Amino acid sequence: MTMDHITGLSCMRCGREFPSSYSDYTCSDCGVDGILDVHYDYEKIGSRTNRDGLQGAGMWRYLPLLPLDDSQAPPPLTVGGTPLYAPERLRRETGHPSVYIKDDGRNPTGSLKDRASVVGLARARQEGAEAITAASTGNAACSIAGLTAPAGIPCNIFVPERAPRAKVAQLLVYGARVFQVQGTYEQCFDLSVEASRRWGWYNRNCGYNPCLVEGKKTVAYEIAEELNWQAPDRVYVSVGDGCIVSGVYKGFYDLMQLGWIDTMPHLVAVQAAGASPVVTAFETGSEIVPVEPHTLADSIACGTPRNGLKALRALRESKGAAVSVTDEEILNSMSRLAVGSGVFGEPAGVTAYAGFLKQWEAGQVDRDERVVVLITGNGLKDVDSAFKAVGEPNRVEPTIEAIAGLVRTG
Numbered sequence: 001m002t003m004d005h006i007t008g009l010s011c012m013r014c015g016r017e018f019p020s021s022y023s024d025y026t027c028s029d030c031g032v033d034g035i036l037d038v039h040y041d042y043e044k045i046g047s048r049t050n051r052d053g054l055q056g057a058g059m060w061r062y063l064p065l066l067p068l069d070d071s072q073a074p075p076p077l078t079v080g081g082t083p084l085y086a087p088e089r090l091r092r093e094t095g096h097p098s099v100y101i102k103d104d105g106r107n108p109t110g111s112l113k114d115r116a117s118v119v120g121l122a123r124a125r126q127e128g129a130e131a132i133t134a135a136s137t138g139n140a141a142c143s144i145a146g147l148t149a150p151a152g153i154p155c156n157i158f159v160p161e162r163a164p165r166a167k168v169a170q171l172l173v174y175g176a177r178v179f180q181v182q183g184t185y186e187q188c189f190d191l192s193v194e195a196s197r198r199w200g201w202y203n204r205n206c207g208y209n210p211c212l213v214e215g216k217k218t219v220a221y222e223i224a225e226e227l228n229w230q231a232p233d234r235v236y237v238s239v240g241d242g243c244i245v246s247g248v249y250k251g252f253y254d255l256m257q258l259g260w261i262d263t264m265p266h267l268v269a270v271q272a273a274g275a276s277p278v279v280t281a282f283e284t285g286s287e288i289v290p291v292e293p294h295t296l297a298d299s300i301a302c303g304t305p306r307n308g309l310k311a312l313r314a315l316r317e318s319k320g321a322a323v324s325v326t327d328e329e330i331l332n333s334m335s336r337l338a339v340g341s342g343v344f345g346e347p348a349g350v351t352a353y354a355g356f357l358k359q360w361e362a363g364q365v366d367r368d369e370r371v372v373v374l375i376t377g378n379g380l381k382d383v384d385s386a387f388k389a390v391g392e393p394n395r396v397e398p399t400i401e402a403i404a405g406l407v408r409t410g
Contacts, residue, residue: 003069005045009036009210012309025209032193035307036210038067042257051229051260057081059115059218065254066218067211068122075118076150077108080218084226084372090340096360098370100232101353102223103343105378109170111299111349112219112244112376113143119215120204121147129202131156133195135188137240137298138167139348139377144204145176156201158188164298164382185293186304206243207306213247220251223372224261231261233369238351238376239269239278239322240300242311248374249314265372267320269311270355272297272327277304278311282322288312296327296385299348299377321364325354331389333357334379344379344386352376 006020011027011034018027018036027034045064054061059080063072085101104112113136121144124132131154134144141157148155155176159168160183171178181188189205196203206212224231231252237245245267255261271279275293280286288308293301305311315322325333330347333354338344345353353373359365379386396402 003067005041005048005064006067007039007041009038011035012037012313025203032208035207035309037310038210038214040065040254040257042254046258051225051258054225059118059215059222062218062221065221066119067214068119069126072122072126075121075147077114077147079107079114079118080222082106082219082222084223085341085343087341087343090337093336093340094357094360096365096371097367099356100370100372101337101341101343102219102372102374104219104374104376105343105345105349107143109139109142109146110378110381111139111143112216112374113140114147115218116140116206116212116215116243116247117143117147117204120144120202120209120212121151121153123211124153124202125151127202129200130154131199131201132204133157133192133201134204135159135185135192136163137185137301138163138381139299140204140206141176141178142167142170142174145171145174148176149174156195158192158195160185160188162298162301164384166381166383185302189306205306207241213243213250213307213310216244216247217251217254219374220248221255224252224255227370229260231255231263232265232372234268234365234371235265236268236270236352236356236371236373238297238300238348238355238374239271239311240275240302240305240348242278242305242307244374244376245269245314246307246310249310249318252318264318267314267318268352268355268359269315269320269322270352271322271324272300272330272351273324274327275301275303276324278308279322279324281308282312282315295330295347296388297330297347297351298382299346300351321359323355323358325351325358329354329358331385334386334389337375338379343375345375346377346379346381347385349375349377349379349381
């Protein structure tokens with residue numbers, strides 16, 4: 001067992017460095033706000049593997065680039081290896097000839113969050129944890145519950161009262177112990193941190209545990225590999241806590257350090273207008289100021305982005321951008337994406353596509369740019385919002401005459 005490819009960690013807030021053996025989740029000086037960044041020995045990684053020698057199914061093919069020991073067995077479910085589509089109808093209808101859709105709603109529990117949970121489960125096993133906890137608006141919780149269930153590890157989940165019932169049902173089916181808190185996601189987050197300290201539960205929160213973002217970065221590896229190791233020009237990412245865009249940046253950064261790609265894509269963070277503190281901070285060049293979130297996109301309804309510092313780094317160092325979209329634009333994009341590509345995303349999952357449409361239609365994206373839109377969650381996670389987007393079905397009497405009447409009127 002070896003983890004000598006990790007050189008250490010550093011605090012995103014104060015810069016303090018810690019050895020790779022450091023056992024706390026966050027900086028000892030900055031507390032919960034001192035999220036840590038994992039650093040790697042790229043020369044050592046490069047001497048042990050190369051992009052042509054990757055082996056294994058899904059994201060496990062990138063094990064040498066993850067903060068795990070090299071003896072880790074594959075996870076109980078195959079995570080990653082999701083498709084990157086080049087949908088012709090969507091390209092025709094938008095008018096952009098080189099837009100791709102990365103459908104991470106195809107992961108086992110229906111969201112990109114499975115990539116982080118795989119690493120969380122492996123780290124928990126590595127550290128001998130007897131139980132795992134997480135706070136979530138739904139997807140991260142479903143993800144860790146779905147992976148811990150076959151592993152036989154107890155899972156304790158904190159979700160806010162507004163979490164969609166489909167996601168709560170998914171949690172209960174997986175056998176998780178669910179605490180549906182009469183409060184906000186931020187309160188759930190604080191409770192999960194306190195619970196992990198009190199009872200020793202391994203904490204899966206991406207905005208707290210630095211190793212979890214490292215799982216999310218594998219989506220960037222896949223995008224590059226699916227494009228024959230050519231980085232796209234832009235990648236659109238829905239943003240709530242800031243963990244996914246941070247992971248996407250870290251993935252492309254890793255590949256550049258290894259010499260597997262030549263350029264860093266411009267990352268575009270897309271937030272709901274009613275919960276857009278990262279957009280505001282990026283546009284004003286200031287620190288993130290918490291807001292009270294108001295959006296139907298529950299998975300990104302985050303007023304206090306726990307990984308905001310990494311998210312802003314991702315945008316600034318990639319020379320990226322940030323854009324906010326209304327709930328109406330999100331619902332519109334849900335239908336347009338599904339019709340144009342066959343990909344059904346939940347509101348937070350398609351927010352990135354709404355951001356692409358907004359910038360493209362405003363003339364802010366060049367035709368010759370190769371664009372990837374990351375869809376982070378499956379539409380079946382929130383069918384109520386889907387009905388808001390497209391309306392109700394035709395209700396008819398069981399006669400052909402009734403059908404004919406509707407056919408005639410269109």
